[in-house]
Structures are given as structure tokens and as C-alpha cells.
Amino acid sequence: EANVLYWAGPLLEFAYNYIDHCIARSTNPPPFTIPRLRFIEAGLALQKDVPLGPGFLLEELIGDDDSRNFIKYIHNMDCNPLLDADEFGYDIAAFLACTQHIQYAKTGGLAFISDYQGAYFLILYVDFSIKILYSR
Numbered sequence: 001e002a003n004v005l006y007w008a009g010p011l012l013e014f015a016y017n018y019i020d021h022c023i024a025r026s027t028n029p030p031p032f033t034i035p036r037l038r039f040i041e042a043g044l045a046l047q048k049d050v051p052l053g054p055g056f057l058l059e060e061l062i063g064d065d066d067s068r069n070f071i072k073y074i075h076n077m078d079c080n081p082l083l084d085a086d087e088f089g090y091d092i093a094a095f096l097a098c099t100q101h102i103q104y105a106k107t108g109g110l111a112f113i114s115d116y117q118g119a120y121f122l123i124l125y126v127d128f129s130i131k132i133l134y135s136r
Helices: 002-025 090-106
Strands: 042-046 055-059 070-074 111-113 116-119 123-126 130-132
Touching: 002 042, 002 090, 002 111, 070 090, 090 111
Parallel strands: none
Antiparallel strands: 042 055, 070 116, 111 130, 116 123
């Protein structure tokens, strides 16, 4: 999971760079606001001086204990938003589906973030979400 978090940030940034490039080349701004999201901060903690000792994934705490603030935007088995168009957070879910498309298309189908979930406008959490596709 630490490796997944390590690569998820750059893949999301890659999509933002592409979006920013397209906006800069356009004569008109987009008719909607581009949300600026990020993944949680995380790190791997290992016990010093113990070669095969335990390891722990330390993750940033998301908000409070109110689970209503946590939204699953896109499930890893479907590229469509889990939310309906009239539900709170749908705009973020649709944007994240767009980032998946950019990642998939621009990497030639090699990598994309497949499972987006998190707190609305605050943080994204990725749950084993990068699917690397190998072509032979």
C-alpha cells in the first residue's frame, strides 16, 4: 500500500498538468471550477536495528469521526461515478472519472487510479488503487 500511495500522487498530478495545459491553450476558461484535490500523506515506519522487524503504514487522519463526510466516488470495478448526478459530491466524482480517462489515455493504457474515495474537497484516499496493466 505504501508503494500505491507513492505512485498515486504523481499520477493525479500528471492529470492536473494535462488539464492545466489544455486550459492554458484554450481561448475560453472551462465553464466549471476544476477541483484541486490531493492524496493523504502517508509513510512507512520501520523498527530501527531490526532487519525483519514489523513495519507500519502511518496515514494522515481524515477529518473527524463523522463517517458521513467520507465519500466513495469511484469503485475499482467500474470507471463510472458511484454517485448519481443529483447527489452531493457528484461533481467531484465526475472530475475523478475524467482524471482516470486522462491517466489511461496518456500512459497508453499502462496505469490509472481505479478507486477514489475520501472527504469532499479535502483529501482523497486511495485503496490499493493503481492498476498497472502489462502488455506483452
